[in-house]
Amino acid sequence: MADTAAQTEGGAGQNRPQDLHYCEGLARLRLGDGFFRPQSRPSRDLGVLLARCRPQPLEVLDLMAGCGIRGLRYGLEAGASAVWVNDADGDRLPLMQANLAPLAAAGCAVRTTALTAQKLLAACLLQERRFGVVDLDAFGCPTPLVAAALEALQFGGVLYLASTDGRSPTGHDRAAAVRSLGAAARAHPASWELALRLQIGVVARAAWALGQGVRPLFSFSEGRTFRVALELQRRAEPQQERLLGLLAHCHGCGEQFSQGLWRLRQWPACGCGAQAPPLAISGPLWLGPLQHAPTLEAMAERAAEAPPGAVAPASLRLLRRLQADPGLPERCWPMAELGRRLGGGPPATEALLAALRAEGFTALRSGLMDGQFRCNAPWPRVLELAAALNR
């Protein structure tokens, strides 16, 4: 990577050296002066690995392509037979076309456009064009495009969705969450996970409205961008709608509850007793698994076969973290919160998880947020076990 443009910060690159190439995976390209974040490499690596696991021949639609790096990598590394690479910014088109030129030699058909994603997806609908992977690496919240993006997928195809709207789904802008997600989003200790569950909930509802179903394949965030990859199912699996529900958190005692929308009931009493503050309730959101183990395993196999350096070490670490945590149970707490509530700090995480498992509960580290754990034990029991370990 000797000629990789030196960049530590992402974003628009007016001061970026124009003559240098940036290298990532098997791709070597120029970045131009538009938006690009080298730090987002794990998301691109995981997208390529996922695409490599999809049935061939594979056609990919990259709706918000920037310099075209994803399309180039899908063609060079995932064996895509065709990529349609689009960005609404027409000034980026010549750069994108130059960057994608190596795909001709790789036998990958390329189409480039400078349309808004809205117009492109409307055209796909009219022409009944469907893809195996639709990559929607959006600025802001992608909700307005979700239904049209699903319509551009083959059955069994994958929507790889990003949202950079971190405020509304993490409870920092409740009015915007209602508007953009059709959901309540309240401050929650596992805020990134809440954002991912709200995002999946939006996609699931859109798929169900089309008579189809979804399966989350992987979900992750670094706190700035929220990424989910979902497989479109011809029909929703039986009782899939039971996975849409509400997550409640008591800011008084720390207890969490969840329940499906299909059979709403009163919430149980938390440990605050008569003085209980109102529960902070978020949703509707996805209460099901966030990761699909067979898909992650297949991706890890592809990563092991890849040429040295094609998958970044950070991407491999992310993959391993996601493999170790399916995203269930959905109740998730920071160890630090436990420490605060006990006074004197939290116990060792592994010791607490072992104590919970010894009582028959499911308990594991969160793969999504460092220093968090998930379990299905009543919160008072978690506190008791943690306090006993601290003695």
Ligand SMILES: C[S@@+](CC[C@H](N)C(=O)[O-])C[C@H]1O[C@@H](n2cnc3c(N)ncnc32)[C@H](O)[C@@H]1O
């Ligand atoms: C997050 S950047 C894409 C980064 C790129 N996928 C990567 O991995 O480097 C989002 C891109 O979407 C483009 N964009 C914004 N709104 C759009 C729209 N409505 N339709 C198509 N492209 C759009 C912007 O010009 C920008 O290049």
